[in-house]
Amino acid sequence: MSDGSVGHNEAGASQGQRRRFYGVATLSVAAALMSATGAPDPEATAWFQSLGLDASGARAAIHATPVVLSVVVLGGVVAIGARLKRGVRHTLYGVAGAIVGFCTALCMELFAGFEGILTALVGPLDEATDIVQLGWIFAGFSIIFGAMMAAFAVFGRRAVEAIQLESCDAEALDVRRTERFGFAWASVGLVGQGLAVGGLALAIQASANPMPGFGAGLVGAALFVASSWRLWAGFDEFLRRMVIDSYAISAILFTVGAFAWAGAEAIGAAPAIDAFGALLAFLALQTVTAMVRSSAMLGGDKLGLGLVR
Amino acid sequence: MKNRLRVLRAERAWSQADLAEHLGVSRQTVNAIETEKYDPSLPLAFKIARVFAMPIEQIFIEESAARAAE
Numbered sequence: 311m312s313d314g315s316v317g318h319n320e321a322g323a324s325q326g327q328r329r330r331f332y333g334v335a336t337l338s339v340a341a342a343l344m345s346a347t348g349a350p351d352p353e354a355t356a357w358f359q360s361l362g363l364d365a366s367g368a369r370a371a372i373h374a375t376p377v378v379l380s381v382v383v384l385g386g387v388v389a390i391g392a393r394l395k396r397g398v399r400h401t402l403y404g405v406a407g408a409i410v411g412f413c414t415a416l417c418m419e420l421f422a423g424f425e426g427i428l429t430a431l432v433g434p435l436d437e438a439t440d441i442v443q444l445g446w447i448f449a450g451f452s453i454i455f456g457a458m459m460a461a462f463a464v465f466g467r468r469a470v471e472a473i474q475l476e477s478c479d480a481e482a483l484d485v486r487r488t489e490r491f492g493f494a495w496a497s498v499g500l501v502g503q504g505l506a507v508g509g510l511a512l513a514i515q516a517s518a519n520p521m522p523g524f525g526a527g528l529v530g531a532a533l534f535v536a537s538s539w540r541l542w543a544g545f546d547e548f549l550r551r552m553v554i555d556s557y558a559i560s561a562i563l564f565t566v567g568a569f570a571w572a573g574a575e576a577i578g579a580a581p582a583i584d585a586f587g588a589l590l591a592f593l594a595l596q597t598v599t600a601m602v603r604s605s606a607m608l609g610g611d612k613l614g615l616g617l618v619r
Numbered sequence: 620m621k622n623r624l625r626v627l628r629a630e631r632a633w634s635q636a637d638l639a640e641h642l643g644v645s646r647q648t649v650n651a652i653e654t655e656k657y658d659p660s661l662p663l664a665f666k667i668a669r670v671f672a673m674p675i676e677q678i679f680i681e682e683s684a685a686r687a688a689e
Contacts, residue, residue, distance in 0.1 A: 486636060486646070548648035548657050607656050608647055 333475035334385045341376040345414065348373070349422035376414040383409055388475050403475070421450075432516040432523065441587045445511035448594055452504030459497035463490045495540045502533025503593065510586055552607055556600040563599070564592050620658045621680045624649070627671050641670045 350372040358368035387406045391399040414420070429435055438446070461469040466485040485493070509527025513520040542550065568588070574580035583591075628638050628649075635653070639646045644663065651657035652667075658679075659667065668675045680688075 484636065484646070489645075546644040546648050547660050547663060548651050549645060551657070607651055 332472050334381060334388055336472045337384060338377050338380040341380040341410070341414070344420060345373045345376040345418065347423065348414075348418035348420045350418050351416065354417040372417045375417050376410065379410045379413055384475075428512060428516075432512065433519045435512075435515040436517050438511075438515055441584070441590065442511045442514055444594075445507050445586065445590050448590060448597075449504040449508030449511065452500045452507065452597070456497045456500030456502075456504060459493045459500060463493035463497060466490060492541065492544065495537045495544075499534050499537030499541065502530045502535075502537060503597075505530025506534055507590060507593065510589075514586060548607075552603055553600075556603045557596065559603070560592065560596040560599040563595050567591065567595075621655065621682060622652060623678055623680075624667070625653045627673075627678065628653075638670070642666055 350369050354372055355365070355368045358371045359365065363371060383406045384403075387399075387402045391402055394402070425435065458469075458473070461472075462485060470485055506527050507530070509523045509525070509530055512523030513527060514523075516523055542553065545553065568591075571580055571583060575582055624638075628635070633641075635646045635649045639649045642649070642663065643666075648657070648659075652659055664675050664679060668678060671678060
């Protein structure tokens, strides 16, 4: 049997610093991968050229910007953050992420080649509405988080350590064999959710040929249901309670939001929302609620809302 | 509800994973009980009592009783 105690000695402190470095490094690699999919914005290119760079130098600078920003802004927050309270620290992480994201979006159009791939598959696409664009963003997030869960399932503790921005209980980083199955099914569910929403978004945009998108959506929905069923069957009482709580909270929030929207629509203050918009709103609420709840219950912050008792 | 799970576990030099294995639950569940974010069901509380060979009331202490004892 191993010793469950955690010492706060120098070795622990340097291990914590190493973990924080891994976290920043991983996010920077993710930023590099993301920027590789982008097409430079002409205005941003012109601005970099006005600084004395030639065309290829400006292009390289634009692609390097997300990586440099990630390292400088996020690394800086992590370095300062160790001395701050958890709530302040997490707010700073959010602000840092928003700055990096905003600057990156100014410099380039992300996933620029993606539309071309879709067009080659299903034919011409209609202009995406705001809701459809949100659907694509949500699908992308779901698939990225799904990939993260897959990395936990395959690489275990090494992958968990690679995204840590904060020092934490060493035991919390441990990934046992049984937990790897949980991460694998969570990955299937999240990728399925992304495929379901992305498939429907594609079906809406490809109005002349909606069946491929609808088919992809059906496959995604089936994966999502299979994953939910399998995870529920393997969960113990506490994990099931977290699922119940997150669905209960999201149902209440959705009802309140739907009432507010219906009221605003009735007096002409909001546009009508379609079934895809309603589905997207519920899935987004449920995903965020589940993440906040599980982070609160497993991570130790104060967002527990006192429901699991 | 207060509890002495962390102390009892430390006395036996068990990790959270070790205790979770004894109880047939996830490590996250043991952690949530220890940090007093989750009160276990009655069947799980009895199981915990059996594992530590102690009466339930020596492991779980009602908040008001714990405050009175302080």
